[in-house]
Amino acid sequence: MQVVATTGMIADTARRIGGDAVEVKGLMGPGVDPHAYRQTRTDIVALTKADLVLWHGLYLEAQMEDFMHKLEKRGTVVAVTDTLPVELLNGHDQYADKFDPHVWMDPRLWVFVTERIRDALIDAQPEGEARFVANAETFLAELSDLSDYAETALTSVPDGARTLLTAHDAFGYFGAAYGFSVLGVQGISTNSEAGLNRISELVDTLIERDIKAVFVESSVSDRTVRALVEGAAAKGHDVSIGGELYSDAMGPDGTYEGTYVGMIDHNITVIADALGGNVPARGMNSRLSAGS
Template sequence: MKKIIFLIAITLIFTNCKDEAKDNGQLNIVTTTTMITDLVKNIGGDMVNIEGLMGSGVDPHLYKASEGDVNKLVNADIIFYNGLHLEGKLVEVFEKMGSQTKTPIALADALDKNTLIGSEYFASNFDPHVWFDISYFKQFAEKVATILSEKNPENAANFQANKNTYISKLDTLQTKINQVIATLPKEKRILVTAHDAFNYFGKAYGFEVVGLQGISTATEAGVQDVQKLATFIIEKQIKAIFVESSVPKRTIEALQAAVKSKGHDVKIGGTLYSDALGNAGTVEGTYIGMFEYNVNTIVNALK
């Protein structure tokens, strides 16, 4: 990490000495998670050039900046990231960027902290998986549109129009999700996954959420954790548990085996997208597609 910080400092010195004009007039934007990358694409359109640091299946909790990321960061006009210590290993890098007059934007700073879910696992003391509450993601959209408009005033009207269109799509998504979840009896709304990425989802839609690894994938699930959760699954007669695309599935498979050893069968209901979207070019590769896919997968498996 110290090597990366040194490279950023050196690169910033040379970059600041040579202010090159952009060839195409677009804002150069760097984003961290795939959810934020998709959001900025929807609002920025062809008026911005976006480079996302993380791809499909990448765990932001464990992501470390590579030397190849340095040029992307120092050449960016804006850096958007989630915040709340989600990108924990990038915090030191962002702090260095901020000290060199390039201030990264933590979108979660736009949220009312009094409404967030507390967490002892993060330096922020909050659960950072806020994108699973659509109302929070709408606030992310407002923040992105505001920052883009400030940086590129001549396209402000276009950014605001794109934002309004996208929020309208999020409203439609909300309606669809409510309709699907309404088909699942309330007593069956228990979601067991690899780690606690879905607490905001549970709060918004009335699910009890239990994660084997806790909120951060940096924590390890022990034998006692597995056995305790296995007993819970049997007591609640839960039909399905779920793996996550950005977390190795061996922990959930171990949980399934522990349940089976106690004389009860529980199926793996599918793979959910938690800390990253699906592959680019697929429906699940967008925030809206991911959310709808997750809800359909959860409800169909738990019915």
């Protein structure tokens, strides 16, 4: 079965559930920003020929939204977030009728997405149901372990240090799940520009809260975060770059960080370590790349 997925997180989950019964093509690779991504001619061919198309929805793929809705009329197209209970979603910072799409930041919310992908694969290939169910159960067990690790690692961060400042507001669900105050230089969408007033306000926040570390993201320019560090330094406050986080895209292909579990393991470990928590050097399963 030919499956096309928009983001790396969806593609990895579909591969885990589908096993060798599916061939999954992911459109957006490492370092790609889904908010700004536009489908290429090659993408259009793959999408129209696929047996199943999996996209995120919740306005994540903002530039592809109209195309995906048109494609829904031609074949099997599934928005993998469409069964998430509305009461679990965070409102969008700019649009009253939209929600924060970054649900993969909380593995407990990704359970709903995993089950939706499982059911979509079963609907598309009913004879594979037993295999898809078994593979999904294995993956769901890993998500449970990941949630447990997150709880242990992140609660080790001192209460006063639980402020997470990154390039854009992708960590809202993460913060809600683990008790962190989350600040983004840009809003939920990377299409929103950070003005000088916003940067000045955040510099003041860094000083007021005595924040010692901020984070860059693999799929967003580090320009604004470095401007914060320089702005704080100009006012006599020393702030370091705590590390690079995977926000809207996973790590390099073929690596542990290039999987959903590895991506979140990396983020948990880097954040907890930089903010004074107690974590194993190479993460939950000792699989993180050296220096990760």
